[in-house]
Amino acid sequence: MEIGFLGLGIMGKAMSMNLIKKGFKVTVWNRTLSRCDELVEMGASVGETPAAVVKKCKITIAMVSDPAAALSVVFDKDGVLEEMSSGKGYVDMSTVDPETSSKISEAITSKGGSFVEAPVSGSKQPAEAAQLVILAAGDKALYEEAIPAFNAMGKKSFYLGPIGNGARMKLVVNMIMGSMMNAFSEGIVLADRSGLNPSDLLDVLDLGAIATPMFKGKGPNMIKSNFSPAFPLKHQQKDMRLALALGDENAVSMPIAAAANEAFKKARSMGLGDLDFSAVHEVVKQHKD
Ligand SMILES: NC(=O)C1=CN([C@@H]2O[C@H](COP(=O)(O)OP(=O)(O)OC[C@H]3O[C@@H](n4cnc5c(N)ncnc54)[C@H](OP(=O)(O)O)[C@@H]3O)[C@@H](O)[C@H]2O)C=CC1
Numbered sequence: 001m002e003i004g005f006l007g008l009g010i011m012g013k014a015m016s017m018n019l020i021k022k023g024f025k026v027t028v029w030n031r032t033l034s035r036c037d038e039l040v041e042m043g044a045s046v047g048e049t050p051a052a053v054v055k056k057c058k059i060t061i062a063m064v065s066d067p068a069a070a071l072s073v074v075f076d077k078d079g080v081l082e083e084m085s086s087g088k089g090y091v092d093m094s095t096v097d098p099e100t101s102s103k104i105s106e107a108i109t110s111k112g113g114s115f116v117e118a119p120v121s122g123s124k125q126p127a128e129a130a131q132l133v134i135l136a137a138g139d140k141a142l143y144e145e146a147i148p149a150f151n152a153m154g155k156k157s158f159y160l161g162p163i164g165n166g167a168r169m170k171l172v173v174n175m176i177m178g179s180m181m182n183a184f185s186e187g188i189v190l191a192d193r194s195g196l197n198p199s200d201l202l203d204v205l206d207l208g209a210i211a212t213p214m215f216k217g218k219g220p221n222m223i224k225s226n227f228s229p230a231f232p233l234k235h236q237q238k239d240m241r242l243a244l245a246l247g248d249e250n251a252v253s254m255p256i257a258a259a260a261n262e263a264f265k266k267a268r269s270m271g272l273g274d275l276d277f278s279a280v281h282e283v284v285k286q287h288k289d
């Protein structure tokens, strides 16, 4: 099947590579076109614009940074909407809010196309290993048609019902993750400043009830202040902001998430937005008597 892929950042590059490896014919587009070169070497074709990709492909997937980018690739000149028509499907796997997803869904369906939102749980390494968890919602027939592609990129797909539910699930998960990262950072700093070896803390955590792949994977690098990006901090802060808006809408008090969001905002203001989200550790370390 001919699949289009828009957005070749950390995630999109790994996901589109897996589609090629699993035998899909893939046409890619990225705003910075030079980022397509590596995919072309693997056998991908390049579309000059999102519209050109949609024209060529029955199903087009997008994986871009945030709501503004997700809207731009659909609605701007030479965007997805220009070539959307009956029989074509659009799958947005970016992490956005339910409102953005609904706007895109309405526009796609008004042109006769079908739409699925399918944000993912899992970061750079699971994306490379085709181990993502796919949180899909929207047009059920398109979801079923896209399952072979989802299987090429992930280990499990959930169908969560109407448009918005994929975005909601993803925001809840990342809200928990962002809060956990802050608590973890505070724990490492507290261990260090109270005279413990932070590496011992990691070993203790790993054997107990709160062991998690995130602590095990990120901890050693955090202790070494290595924040090479797998999940950019600016995206985690975007997800906290969108999750807090979901909390506002549903009158859910989330003081822990709000405090975590402040720390991520502070990290952005310190110029750490392009580093891994674990770089929030630098904010926690900064607080001294
Ligand atoms: N990294 C991770 O661990 C995970 C990320 N996500 C989510 O996946 C999405 C992508 O993340 P990730 O790959 O890490 O992000 P990156 O920052 O690595 O890549 C962002 C991509 O979006 C494109 N982009 C940004 N703005 C625009 C725009 N205005 N118009 C068109 N394209 C644009 C970029 O193009 P260009 O190259 O030109 O800048 C790039 O292709 C985000 O929504 C993120 O929250 C979800 C799960 C895990």
Ligand SMILES: O=CCCC(=O)O
Pocket (backbone or CB within 6 Å): 095, 120, 121, 122, 123, 174, 231
């Ligand atoms: O949105 C990013 C999620 C990162 C992860 O699940 O490890």
